[in-house]
Amino acid sequence: MAASSSTAFLLKNPSNTSNVSSFKNPTFHSHNGYFFTPKRSNKPISITCSTQVQNPSTTTLPNSQSQDRVFNFAAGPATLPEKVLKKAESELYNWRNCGMSVMEMSHRGKDFVSIIEKAESDLRSLLNISSDYSVLFLQGGATTQFAAIPLNLCKPNDSVDYLVTGSWGDKAFKEAQKFCNPNVIWSGKSEKYTKIPSFDLLEQNPDAKYLHICANETIHGVEFKKYPTPKNKDGILIADMSSNFCSKPVDVSKFGIIYAGAQKNVGPSGVTIVIIRKDLIGNAQEITPVMLDYKIHAENNSLYNTPPCYGIYMCGLVFEDLLEQGGLEEVEKKNLKKAGILYDAIDESGGFYRCPVDKSVRSLMNVPFTLEKSELEAEFVKEATKEKMVQLKGHRSVGGMRASIYNAMPLAGVEKLVAFMKEFQARHA
């Protein structure tokens, strides 16, 4: 998965440009001021690191805008496709000549209904979601679902299992304690959430109504590559996919519920998507707030009360873009390539950079890493920011760095980061 860039190391472009006159091939000169010295090959290597144009296919972008764009490695809200933002910009004031913004539309009017219906239809196409499942567009983030799931699926004494591979799985477990009888069947906490256990070794409760996982832990960078099967033959698998939703194909039929905050891969914050098998709907506890009752939302096609209309519209634009890219198989290929380049750069740094996560479960979306010389981490983040690569600081609970490289992060962004990492290492090794 290593890109060509990982076979080179970089020297910062000296301010005196005469120093580089020995470079004969102009492709050695990248857009962002780095020069490359081939390490293992004599073949000239070109790295297209650029803050100018993130999506070269969007030829209509005015240069003045794209030149100002940074590479945003934030964990969420996160970078969105430039093409989608440009479309949203062009339609903000007057959506398709209807005379108003999407933000002003009645959620029960035909225009908005066409928007939400297309968003749902495109999401169903992307994930191949069968008619056995409802797709809901809700509010309140995954954190609201931490309560809604046990409230909808359990009686107060029911047992449920949580496989805790990071902070979010732990939060989901703790919230469930209010509404049922959850058990942590495995926790990676003692190993600082760097692993996922062998499923054979899990001691699942045979009566557990469901088995809950967080498919990708945003803070710790741990991602399930395959999924466990509930031991209880009537048990269901539930996954919080907030930070890897729509980043790769998923066999939805293996899950009872998949849920995700939109603000990583598919839209702005304020929209939560819940994909739920229809037979699981309709058994909420009496103390369930109406807004947490899946039955209400399913029966009303997510229009029981006013939904987050503009966020749903933005998600729809992203779904359209993902389909245009060729669907989630193609998206996964791009994500594998980006993550491969970055993990290679870390692993080939001779220990200068370290990623603590077990290689077999490293996230394609969130790449946490530390510096051997931890005193340099603040400087790393500061210099990267100057180079227009922002939000690289790790989550406050774990420190270090984290590069979130969701669907909308262009390959050029990861290449630029890798080039910077090598140059930084060369200066500080």
Place this chain on the structure above:
Amino acid sequence: MAASSSTAFLLKNPSNTSNVSSFKNPTFHSHNGYFFTPKRSNKPISITCSTQVQNPSTTTLPNSQSQDRVFNFAAGPATLPEKVLKKAESELYNWRNCGMSVMEMSHRGKDFVSIIEKAESDLRSLLNISSDYSVLFLQGGATTQFAAIPLNLCKPNDSVDYLVTGSWGDKAFKEAQKFCNPNVIWSGKSEKYTKIPSFDLLEQNPDAKYLHICANETIHGVEFKKYPTPKNKDGILIADMSSNFCSKPVDVSKFGIIYAGAQKNVGPSGVTIVIIRKDLIGNAQEITPVMLDYKIHAENNSLYNTPPCYGIYMCGLVFEDLLEQGGLEEVEKKNLKKAGILYDAIDESGGFYRCPVDKSVRSLMNVPFTLEKSELEAEFVKEATKEKMVQLKGHRSVGGMRASIYNAMPLAGVEKLVAFMKEFQARHA
């Protein structure tokens, strides 16, 4: 409060313009094709009804855009200030040269923190909110607050009072039944929600922890002009102000909680604002979902989890705009004028149009009306739509028509509607 337009009736501009050659004064010819015959005065009357420019002060608006804009009388999501939309459009792709959209910003980064802090600060200025109150930006609409309020303020056996003046107050009462012991101390249902009772006659429960009202019933057009005082000296007044929030000055200190969905007067859907007296925070029932616990949100300045960032940004732009207009005293003057013109047109129609609501409590925001000849209502809505006045159909639960004329509805929009109503009447009387 009647505008000059209410003293004229209109004749549709005949397609053969020679028919109107007898009009000597060009001011008789309005922008939208109506001609006026003075009824009570010989003075020529000019009505500036126009779909071209809703906010003439925004001189930089390209005509091509404004010409396409409709007058949107939807009850929410609703029309937003044209100036705010233009600003949002100009900043969507790259917010103040930070290199990204507001939709892409980390909610913990300094840029977004500056946005939410300014939004809160401007709202505090608008409503003169003291430091005894927390201001929270939440999700889930007022409907989520229907549960959050009893969950945060009551034990399961606590009594609370609901004064039900419309469908929304009734929904709030029904949701509270899950979490405490609510009593309806008065309901306007038998009179089709057209009244608000004299407060002296209310039989409040002396032990009620709170008294809940819906300050403006969006569907029925009933608005409190003054507020009741809880009989229990420790009781607090709680108001759902979703559909008249920031439409006029309010003495916040009289309330324990004011809450409002943003999508009527202050922003797009997906943001709920809660203003809560700080001493009421911190006593939630154990079964309260973490996302419904005011303590969590107050302690984290609405950043416990990812908030609806873009919606909050839009609310901030609206708050700025309201302050620039001179604050809520000025805003109320405009709203009084708009509502006055419309109610006058209804009341002076000789029964052709009727508003069922008691005159003393008619809403400045939502104006429901019916036609004496109810068979013409569909035609009325259809013709208005052709004239670029949309979403005038009444709520499906009550029928008839409803004109929602929130802060952002320009005077010109109401004037155009009134002109159309008179012309329609002239043709169908």
